[in-house]
Amino acid sequence: MDTEAVRSFVRAAELGQLQHAADELGVTQQAVSKRIAALERELEIRLFTRTARGVELTLDGQAFLPHARSIVTGVERAITAIRPNSRALRIDVLGFRSGQAVILHDYWRSHPGTDLDVVTLRAADPQVAVAAIQAGDIDASFRTITDPAALPRDVRMVHVLDFPLEFLAGPRHPLAAARTLTPAQLRGHRIWVPGIAPRCEWGVFYDQLATELDLRIDGAGPNFGVEVVLDTLADSADVATLVGNRDRLVWPAGYDLRRIPVVNPTIAYPLSLLFRATDPPPGLRGIIDYFRSLATLPEPVWRPFWTRRSAA
Template sequence: MDLKHLRAFVTVAEQLHFAHSAEQLGVSPPTLTAQIQALERLLQARLFQRTRRSVALTAAGEAFLVEARAALAQVERALETGRRAGRGQLGRVDIGYVGSAVFSGALQAQVLHFRRRWPQVQLGTCELPTAQLVQQLEEGQLDVAFVRTPVVLPSSVASHVVARDRFCLALAADHPLAGSGQALASRVLAGEAFVAPEQGLGLREVARRGRFDPHIVSVPGSLQAVLAQVALGAGIAVVPSVLVQVVHLPNVVYRDIAGAVIPSEVAALFRRHERAPAVRQLIQQIRQVKCPA
């Protein structure tokens, strides 16, 4: 028995007319009769009582109609589930991120927009150090990762910038350089103790401009941990300027860096040849983000 036999039976059971049912199914009346007879032989039961003028369901036919309808409905649900999964409307996407991606709002914007468009796709999120994010992405444990660039990437991983800001300085409020409120030249930072964030681009550029080797006293990891060290007087830090608006810790002040802006970027990382439809939907959404230079 296959689906065409079930559909033939249900159509005849609802129409109670073989000629009309055959026309609806797009088959000849003899073909439809043969399908019903094959089904009756399989079930070893008469499904219809036929006369020259009428067609009626037998008791076996009535009982079988309930199950046949349920079976066809289940098949249709299965087919629709498969179609939706193939379109990326179902499934799961695992996202990793560094904390500054949350501070920038880039991660939230992508997740919220994706959930509105594809509410039945499950999203998993976790915060990890950059090195682990890249490794887990390459190994397939994560599908998309949000990081601060630059990051060394394997050839199988691509990136797309989703947010831009600039670097600034975080200092303890009682630090001698904190009082003026003016932008600080890189050269005046020579000899300072630095608390280094995971992404060291900003600090390296400040040191290059100031022509000094930075004295790094701590590398605590996340930006929150960096600012905590600054608040405790361990040193100063070069951090993304987005923190000025979103993180306010007692005894921490922010100052601009004099000279040309030192840009900072948040990028989404993903596999170049992704096959999972749901993940591809998120990647397509991410690629639509256009950040001003």
């Protein structure tokens, strides 16, 4: 089996676009298409269906994906085994459009000599990231363990940045014309955050946010991706959501969505970095310092309990 074809399949599955996979792999879209077509012929199944947005996995493709990831990981480990210290610094982010990925990209652009491999584990449970760090699959992860008792001694967690959240709504929402909003003004309005998974850090965050600030957080429905959320907001007069101020969101001009800062207090989502406690990769220090050098938030600020507890 052609391992480059398997690698192309994995990246296309994770990114949902053949062109994006080609850009990451440094080849043409036609090359990626040919590799995947050859893989489908060898397996005698269809791995993808094409949609208006790109490609989606078939049921067979979904079944093959975790095994394909194992193949790619095995090849990478084999190469690493014969090239000591050759692997790039591998950091897990929640998503390539997330604010953490945006800032990490800014760091990489300002430090062009940094050998960086940015990945996403596609797992809501932060313990998956902990296990990947312990196994050496990744060097660090922008995840948070909200219960310090659940953090193993061989993994360290440091707080690196607070993201202020913004209110995102369509033009027909009753708060759409506001320049800023307070949490008190959000009370009673439906804030839709679909697909909040058990044991995820943002589930803990939104539970506490709803309780302490008396907000209506609606986690109903599966998460079909940010595009579906944006589509829904554009057509709705009563649904809104909260997004990080650094999250990279793009929507059609006709949607006329509004990103409105939340103040008095600013709602802060704390960002932490997990990495091995002993002998961490030296390149992490510069990344941590870069994140911590960014502007602090104007007071007053609301933060969840684990940041208050670990403020020292």
